[in-house]
Amino acid sequence: MERAEEPRWLSSEERDVWLTLVAVMMKLPTALDAQLRQDAGLSHFEYMVLAGLSEAPARTRRMSDLAGFAESGLPRLSQVVSRLEKRGWVHRSTDPSDGRITLATLTDEGWEKITQTAPGHVAAVRSLVFDPLTKAQSRQLGSIGKRIMGAIDPGDRCLGQNAPL
Amino acid sequence: MERAEEPRWLSSEERDVWLTLVAVMMKLPTALDAQLRQDAGLSHFEYMVLAGLSEAPARTRRMSDLAGFAESGLPRLSQVVSRLEKRGWVHRSTDPSDGRITLATLTDEGWEKITQTAPGHVAAVRSLVFDPLTKAQSRQLGSIGKRIMGAIDPGDRCLGQNAPL
DNA sequence: GGAAAATACTTGAATGTTTAAGTAAACGCT
């Protein structure tokens, strides 16, 4: 049953940290979703899409760029944008200079939606994440997150530029 | 368009921390799933269920207890345990002293499976989470995670034993 | 200039998850 190579097992302290991190990964997205769905009828992912458009030049962005921003694949984004388009918050058009490219644009209604939704969501993020932490811990969390992202995906956006909420 | 109450907006530093955290929450579970699925044919959730049973007395635990451990609801657990039962790794039985309670037990095959799978998974957790961090950062991550969990779900198991910093 | 390859996105089928209703056993109150 034992393998030839002895793995470096987790210490009991590491195991405790690990289980805590797993719990946060499971529950924080759920809690955020619940707030947005209840107060605005949006999923967290839909919110990220609208937020990504709201801060782009001319409130417009190509699909694959937006997918990278939202840390998702193209098929998922495509379906979500279809839903948002039906609700009148996003408009799709073909790039005149390259017919393969689809541009997503935030409509005025979409702008109004996101500006109405953002304050409540920011308040939720604050109460769940930043309020329980000291300023020093917030900074540490940033460093820690970036190091972990460096191990998962060294080419990720959150290590170079800045963007949204 | 502006609300009467001015929300405490996120500072640019907080925004950066927040986006980093969102990225970790999106990608770390995916990365873990990929390792387990490729090396062992298990999802991360299935692994957690087997792990939860493996460390219980008599390798047996009641369903709702197991659901709490795995941070999931009962319906999800029920279906996953059905799958694990079909694969021969778990056995279900009714508690003789209370007919409402279902007990899940890890079979010998299940024990073998988890002991074969654990070293590779621990190595992945190490390389993605603990290796990029200093010892001090690991400890900080534990404190930070416990504080956030305290805000999300004050009654969670991972806060039960010791008082969080 | 035209076939082949590459790019950007969409659509459809398979899978898994969440929500809601359903079943069964135990408890509490008369």
Place this chain on the structure above:
DNA sequence: AGCGTTTACTTAAACATTCAAGTATTTTCC
């Protein structure tokens, strides 16, 4: 003892996500 409530879990249906194939446009290379 008996009826109603609560608890614990399962099943069924609606929903979302991932994966694979499909369509349309542009670029590349004879």
